[in-house]
Amino acid sequence: MINRREPICAALHIGIGNKPIDGGHYLFTDDEKEVFLEIEPKAEKFFRRWLGAEEFINGGSRWCLWLGDAKPRELRALPECMKRVEAVRTYRLASPSVPTQRLAERPTRFHVEFVPKGPYLLVPGVSSERRQFVPVGFASPDVFASNLVLTIPDATLYDFAVLNSTMHNAWMRAVCGRLESRYRYSASIVYNNFPWPKSDRLQRVALEATGQEILNARERFTGSTLADLYDPLTMPPELRRAHQANDRAVDATYGFKGDKSDAARVAFLFELYGKLTSLIQPEEPVKKRRPTAAP
Incomplete structure (x- = not known):
């Protein structure tokens, strides 16, 4: 799998959050x-x-x-x-x-800055391998994300629905790196290589609706963390049903009719990946650089 600087599809840009290099003073x-x-x-x-x-x-x-x-x-x-x-x-x-x-010449600024101008999607860089879904959610512009999460500005409920689908999570499990046994989500491998579905207006509307239902189900459990909600032993039935409805809508958008195993989904996605990558110019290898921000 190639490290890509940009998505292979017409998907939104993903980047890291803020990296202060401040010694913890901020x-x-x-x-x-x-x-x-x-x-x-x-x-x-x-x-x-x-x-x-x-x-x-x-x-x-x-x-x-x-x-x-x-x-x-x-x-x-x-x-x-x-x-x-x-x-x-x-x-x-x-x-x-x-x-x-x-x-040090600009001590009030961060090494990497992400100052949001509107709501954005937040994807944790590391998540437990016990979860069926990597929890992805919206953050408001008054919240600063750290460099331990990935951020997607201008994301919609459609993007939220696809990223919270079993289709996307099966892809993530197949291609992501690991930190110990935990999933390590990366922009260059997982997100930028992911084959997004081609969707028409009605399909996008359907996915926006199922994405909103996932959010609605989460909001019913005020005080519960995402760790509580996505633990396979404590995941509320309402949230599980919302994800199942979202999966049906995402599968229909892809035209996927195989069995529901990760293996079938990944085989289907790799076939799409092969078609997509055959149409684009190969990227130049990313040159390895010495770390520039190690204190």
């Missing part, structure tokens, strides 16, 4: 944020909720102090924030990585 727990704001209450508008794979799947709360958009004058009026900026600058300068040292 990241806060609930308690740490509360203490910080007691000292510097005017900094509250610069805090954004922070979601990595752990928080997204298992719950919990973390925060990011995002000063990249702060005006110089207002930043200088916030001494505790200035201490954090200086700490990040010092941390980066002490790195053995030359590119990280250069990043």
